[in-house]
Amino acid sequence: MNAGLPDASVPSYWVPDSWQQREALQQPQYDDAIELAAAGAQLARLPPLVTSWEVLALKQSLAEAQDGKRFLLQGGDCAESFADCTSPIISNRLKVLLQMSLVLVHGLKKPVLRVGRFAGQYAKPRSTDLEVRDGVSLPSFRGDLVNGPEFTAAARRPDPQRMIQAHAHSALTMNFVRALIDGGFADLHHPEYWDLAWVEHSPLAAEYRRMVAGIGDSLRFMETLAGPIAGFSKVDFFTSHEALLLHYEQALTRQVPRHPGFFNLSTHFPWIGMRTAALDGAHVEYFRGIRNPIAVKVGPTVTPAQLLPLIDALNPDDEPGRLTLIHRMGNAKIATALPTLLEAVKREGRRVLWVADPMHGNTESTSNGYKTRRFDNIRGELDQAFDIHAAVGTRLGGVHLELTGEDVTECMGGARDLSETDLDRAYKSMVDPRLNYEQSLELAMLIVRKSVGGNS
Numbered sequence: 001m002n003a004g005l006p007d008a009s010v011p012s013y014w015v016p017d018s019w020q021q022r023e024a025l026q027q028p029q030y031d032d033a034i035e036l037a038a039a040g041a042q043l044a045r046l047p048p049l050v051t052s053w054e055v056l057a058l059k060q061s062l063a064e065a066q067d068g069k070r071f072l073l074q075g076g077d078c079a080e081s082f083a084d085c086t087s088p089i090i091s092n093r094l095k096v097l098l099q100m101s102l103v104l105v106h107g108l109k110k111p112v113l114r115v116g117r118f119a120g121q122y123a124k125p126r127s128t129d130l131e132v133r134d135g136v137s138l139p140s141f142r143g144d145l146v147n148g149p150e151f152t153a154a155a156r157r158p159d160p161q162r163m164i165q166a167h168a169h170s171a172l173t174m175n176f177v178r179a180l181i182d183g184g185f186a187d188l189h190h191p192e193y194w195d196l197a198w199v200e201h202s203p204l205a206a207e208y209r210r211m212v213a214g215i216g217d218s219l220r221f222m223e224t225l226a227g228p229i230a231g232f233s234k235v236d237f238f239t240s241h242e243a244l245l246l247h248y249e250q251a252l253t254r255q256v257p258r259h260p261g262f263f264n265l266s267t268h269f270p271w272i273g274m275r276t277a278a279l280d281g282a283h284v285e286y287f288r289g290i291r292n293p294i295a296v297k298v299g300p301t302v303t304p305a306q307l308l309p310l311i312d313a314l315n316p317d318d319e320p321g322r323l324t325l326i327h328r329m330g331n332a333k334i335a336t337a338l339p340t341l342l343e344a345v346k347r348e349g350r351r352v353l354w355v356a357d358p359m360h361g362n363t364e365s366t367s368n369g370y371k372t373r374r375f376d377n378i379r380g381e382l383d384q385a386f387d388i389h390a391a392v393g394t395r396l397g398g399v400h401l402e403l404t405g406e407d408v409t410e411c412m413g414g415a416r417d418l419s420e421t422d423l424d425r426a427y428k429s430m431v432d433p434r435l436n437y438e439q440s441l442e443l444a445m446l447i448v449r450k451s452v453g454g455n456s
Helices: 034-046 054-067 089-109 161-182 207-225 246-251 282-287 303-315 334-348 375-392 420-424 437-455
Strands: 069-075 112-116 130-133 136-138 238-242 254-258 259-264 267-274 294-298 323-327 353-358 363-365 369-374 397-402
Touching: 034 161, 034 246, 034 375, 054 112, 054 267, 054 397, 069 353, 089 112, 089 161, 089 437, 112 323, 130 397, 161 246, 207 246, 207 420, 246 254, 246 282, 282 437, 303 323, 303 334, 323 334, 334 375, 353 375, 369 375, 375 397, 375 437, 397 437
Parallel strands: 069 112, 069 397, 112 238, 238 267, 267 294, 294 323, 323 353, 353 397
Antiparallel strands: 130 136, 254 259, 363 369
16 A cells, blocks of 8 residues: 555655765775675665565554654664674564563553664764774774774775675564564563563562553453454564665665655665764755655754754655654753754644654763763653653654663663673673663653653
């Protein structure tokens, strides 16, 4: 189906490589143009990772989230690695999102739209093109999609063949997630499938299990009256990543039968990061032409004069479900930076889904050299986001989080009150600090308490 989308939403003057006529930031410097072209051609012949009807189904669900009928939970790794493409790590990520969504569904009394920040999150923007160690200068590590993390000339060389490897690892991840969900992994009759062994003694475990038991009792009561309810055995699940490396995204941008325009079939829900959101830049040029639902990260320095033209460029027809704005201001800045943006978009009557990313604006470095985030700041920004939206008369329709199902100690605070000294125990992230399972579940419970308290 075409979800009622007008053909006017399809630009007639756009092609997948038109971005190459614009300034493209955060792109690696490949040293062999022939090798790059060959890898792109090979990638363009490979099967897509998602389908157009999945993309359009997500767009429809995001339109419902804009209307307050759903809540978006988007989460996953800061940067995936090829080495983490294993069944335990993938299933643990899925478990965390399923458990968080169960908490949100139970508390918010509305469907939760689950979007994984994985199966393609292999590229990361960097502050500088070069990294210098002991007088040696090499290209910065830009994620497994581009180069390797080891500080050697061979590893740090941008390698076009890594795009083929990324496609393969994304396909393996997607295949396993789909198999788990189709096989009943998300079945509400068996939430014990979602348990993570290392959190057996979590301070939140008892509260979560009481919640699960209550849902199980309600489900059994309903099925006693109405018979088995098949819809509780599966969930809809979608993928997302920052569409940073444009050669990769271009190669997986396709036309499909019976649908006009082009779809990015590397993921359901690509987004533009803060560093690449220039109105006249290559990423905005690429994004304006694809029919996927898209998102843009919005930071504290963005003004209404910058944001409104960007909305016009990316969603000129004000299409429902098309555009999500993910604000990431920081706990100390959100109170002054967010209200004017909300008011401007509301005043113009533009249809967007507002989502809070309380992670990226709250990163700091510790005395022992770790990048970390304080749980109190994450919670504080999210609390303020709900209050600010309520005061302006807009709706916070979701959250965007960096999290993992592994037993990591990367963010301080939370249920176990992790301290700076705890970071040494299990800091595994290649780039940014992530919430562990306990902290993720605690944040889901805090969202429910804030929303039920009348501040949603």
